Amino acid sequence: MATVRCKFRCESKTERLEYGSGGRLLYDFEMSAVSDGSEENKKFFQYTPSGTLKVSSVKIDTFEVGKEYYLDIIPA
DSSP, rough: OOOOOEEEEEEEEEEEEGGGGGGEEEEEEEEEEEESHHHHHHHHHHHOOOOOOEEEESOTTTSSSTEEEEEEOOOO
């Protein structure tokens, strides 16, 4: 299986307390597949017309809302 490259835009960031670990603060980032905004995004849209991704982190600055990111999917 080959590597698959996707391109996502960070749509939102929320914070929440994770109660199971003593009240640790987590940041949830929600992303969606790109579809417009550049010629490159239009090309990605041809192969990945839709998709969502939710990632949680202990770091507030892991992703920036409005910014686009590549996601490479590689077999483990």
